[in-house]
Amino acid sequence: MIPLPRLTSWPENPPAPGRHLLLLPEGVVAEEVEVLAISRFAAARWERPPRVPMSRRDSAAQPTPGVLRLGRLSTLTGPFGVEPAVAARLGAPGDIVAAWPVDVPRERATTPAIGGDRDGLRRAFGDQQPVREEGRVLRWLVDVARRLGGAVRTDTGAVLVPEMDAALDLTVLSDRWVEPHVVLAAARRVAPQARADAPVTTGERLPTVTHTGQVLVERPDAGIGVEDPEERRRLHAEADAFDAWMVAHPPAAEGFGVLIDLGADGAVSVRAETEGELPLVLHGLEWTQGEVVAYRVTWEPPELEELEAEQPSFAHRVARGRAAQVVRSIAREVQSDVGGEVADMAGFLVDPAEL
Known part of the structure; x- marks a missing residue:
């Protein structure tokens, strides 16, 4: 297989605000990343599909990274090849071979610490957590890294390596x-x-009815305000019949x-x-x-x-x-x-x- 174009300008010092990096192991193809984007973002689409020739016999141009739009202001570019030395500088796991830089508007807000920090976002961003579009993209990046066995390097320099087994439900x-x-x-x-x-x-507890249809729980409210005895008896009979039907046909x-x-x-x-x-x-x-x-x-x-x-x-x-x-x-x-x-x-x- 022809090598991917190499990631050479990373890490930036300091990283550009809102620029994160999705890091993936060998064997992950661009179509998998696309499917996971479509699963979360309604507007996800290739602005420029990547070209990765499968062999040197392919006479087409050299491999080029694609641009996958996630949201109105967010894109994912890649894949780029990652040399072991670059992976080490990034603090990435040793099996990382590909990188997808992510550009998203930097949107942070003070967020109270509630519960644990399974994904490491509090470790990466402290109290100023990503919100709105950046928050949605960051959570997606973590979920993709967990699904594909990769990692995320945030614009703060923190590396998130979510456990694949942590989301087993x-x-x-x-x-x-x-x-x-x-x-x-x-x-x-x-x-x-x-x-x-x-x-x-659902529904209220119904009165118990015997096999003969006799209501064991009275309905004293049936017929209240009706002076005619015959009409009251009719209303009582209707209420009893309704109770019997509901017991025979309970709510699902x-x-x-x-x-x-x-x-x-x-x-x-x-x-x-x-x-x-x-x-x-x-x-x-x-x-x-x-x-x-x-x-x-x-x-x-x-x-x-x-x-x-x-x-x-x-x-x-x-x-x-x-x-x-x-x-x-x-x-x-x-x-x-x-x-x-x-x-x-x-x-x-x-x-x-x-x-």
Whole structure:
């Protein structure tokens, strides 16, 4: 393969405000970066596609980086090749071979420290955190680095290396609403100890009705203010009939859950509920025009605060690694039963065959 054009003018000293760097390992192609951009930014498009000849027999011009527009004022340029010596100066991991400079308006605002700093943004920017377009682009860069095993060098000089395993939760998105026992069976194919959790329903508690139709809870408000005894009896009868019908046809559950106890590794839950916000790549598809159901497969660690730690404990990472196998396997089984697509925590689609 013909070498990429080299990144030679980095790092700038000091870096230009709003200029960040996406650093990626070998094997990542430009089309993967494009798909992840389209997944997050509605206006993402190539202003100039990159040209990377696959062999020296290609008589075309030398490889040239492309320009991928992310937002009105934000672009991503690349790929550029990164020599080991340059990677070392950048403070990047040793397997980094390609770089994509990012230009975005510098927009910062004082942000209170709430929770942990899993992505390292507070370490990189302190109290003056990126907001608006820069904030959206920075969060996307971190998510891309996590998905592709790369890193982000910010304009402050800090290098963010998000753990690929830190975002293990998955969501199966489908237009099929199945009964709880279907999801429970899928979970038990992976973890036999899976059990049903309580469903969530709507509406008030209805009066209990016997098999003969007799209402066991009176409705004294029926017929209030009506002087005619016959009319009051009719209204009472209508109320009783309505109660009996509602008991025979209870409101559908808004959602339901399945719980898998992993002992010392915490627990995994599966929650089914209607989804109102879909990844951009699913917008416009025929099956997403109606109601979409989200089957969320989530890990609950023994120590919840470890989820937001940039460098969690060894025990947390071990438990997370074992739980990840359960999460991926259950998501694969659920998707095989309900169809649809699988999305990760960043809203990027995942091939079920890779789970």
